[in-house]
Amino acid sequence: MESKNKLLLVANPISGNSGNETLLKQLELEVAHRNLVLLKYETTGNESDDKKNILKYVITHHIRHILVMGGDGTIKFVAETIYNQDISIGILPxxxxxxxxxxxKLTDDVETQIQIALGAHSIAMDLLSINGHIxxxxxxxxxxxxLIENFENSPLRGKLGYALQTIPTLITSEYPYHFKIQTNNETLEKEGxxxxxxxxxxxxxGAxxxxxxxxxxxxxxxxIFKKLDVVDIFKTLNQNSEMDSDFMEFRSTTKAVITSKKSIxxxxxxxxxxxxTKIEASILQRKLKIMVPKDF
Incomplete structure (x- = not known):
């Protein structure tokens, strides 16, 4: 079987919910319909072993297209593993x-997700390097x-888990913070x-x-988010709302260094x-080939 007919599916077995079984069955039907071979790898949680095993699949089977079934964490891990190679990624959220x-702009419709993931439309996506992490x-x-730190330390998962950590986070947080920000063109100090x-x-x-x-x-x-304003926070959920410059401001750049006297x-x-107390960020231009909708 030619390598171009082989796909690797990387799946996180503990990600998402029972609907993933339906997604996998529909994927297998579509792959068979296209006369493709689907190789499968389930992550174990041991990142070192998973990375070695994925790269072994890539080398042994000359994989040029990987499907990722999981959330942001799984996609990020696969991207870190293969982003320097000529391999495209299709996402199955x-x-x-x-x-x-x-x-x-991937839809919730499973069939559409599969068509996009196996499709012909892609972008060469930028990545960021932040303190050595992708x-x-x-x-x-x-x-x-x-809030995310508190959520990860709590026993309750899902959106309810996040919601229940909101008040404790607001109570214990030491905001506002004082930041020094260096970009390509300027150095500024901000509170936020x-x-x-x-x-x-x-x-x-969706914010x-x-x-x-x-x-x-x-x-x-x-x-830069300058203040805690409930009205402006809700505005972020309406994609057509204008943001108040007293609430947030922007700087476009290819690199930045952000420092704070307090550990954050x-x-x-x-x-x-x-x-x-220090964040170093830089752009990695056009490093990841990723499948997108035709009208993206």
Whole structure:
């Protein structure tokens, strides 16, 4: 069988819900209809072993297209494993957090997701390097990262788990923070509740935090949230709302250094990384070939 007829499916077995079984069955039917061979690998949670095993599949079977069934964490892991190679990725959103899928305008319809993942339309997507970690769409320091940290330390998963951590986070947070920000063109000092480093437009929740975001434009935005304002936060859920400059402001750049005297929580693509006083971010231009809808 020619290598171009072989696909590798990387699936996170603990990601998402029971609907993943239906997704897999429909995928297998479509792959058979196209006379393709589907190889499958389930992640184990041991990143070192998983990376070696995925690369072994890639080399042994000359894989040029990988399907990822999981959430942002699984996609990020696969991207970190293969982004320097000539391999495309098709996403089958199946996680509790599907922020990248939202930014790629993937629908909830399973059949459409499969057609896009196996399709012919792709972009060469930028990635971010943040303190040595790969970032697909959005990272931030401040109160949102604190919320994610508290959520990861709580026993309850899902949106309810996030909601229940909101009040404790607001009570214990030491915001506002004082930041020093260096970009390509300027150095500035700002006070705020969080700073986002955004390659994309929105969080997985649908909150629009970066209207300027484009996944393949060669730059990213530093988004400074100046204050905690409930009205303006709800405005981010309406993609047509104008953001008040007293609430947030933007800087487009290819690199940034953000420092704080206090150690602050950092999250990348919905995963708590740790506390830090310094964030170094830079763009990795057009590093990941990813499948998108025809009208993206």
């Amino acid at each position: 199946a996680g509790s957090a599907n922020g990248l899928a939202s930014n790629l 970032c697909l769409h959005i990272a931030d320091v401040g109160i949102n990262a604190e 509740i969080l700073i986002a480093i955004a390659n994309a437009k929105q969080f997985g929740t 629009m935090i970066n209207p300027h975001g484009k996944l393949d434009d060669g730059v990213f935005e530093v988004v 929580s950092l999250q990348i693509d919905g995963e708590f990384i740790g506390k830090t």
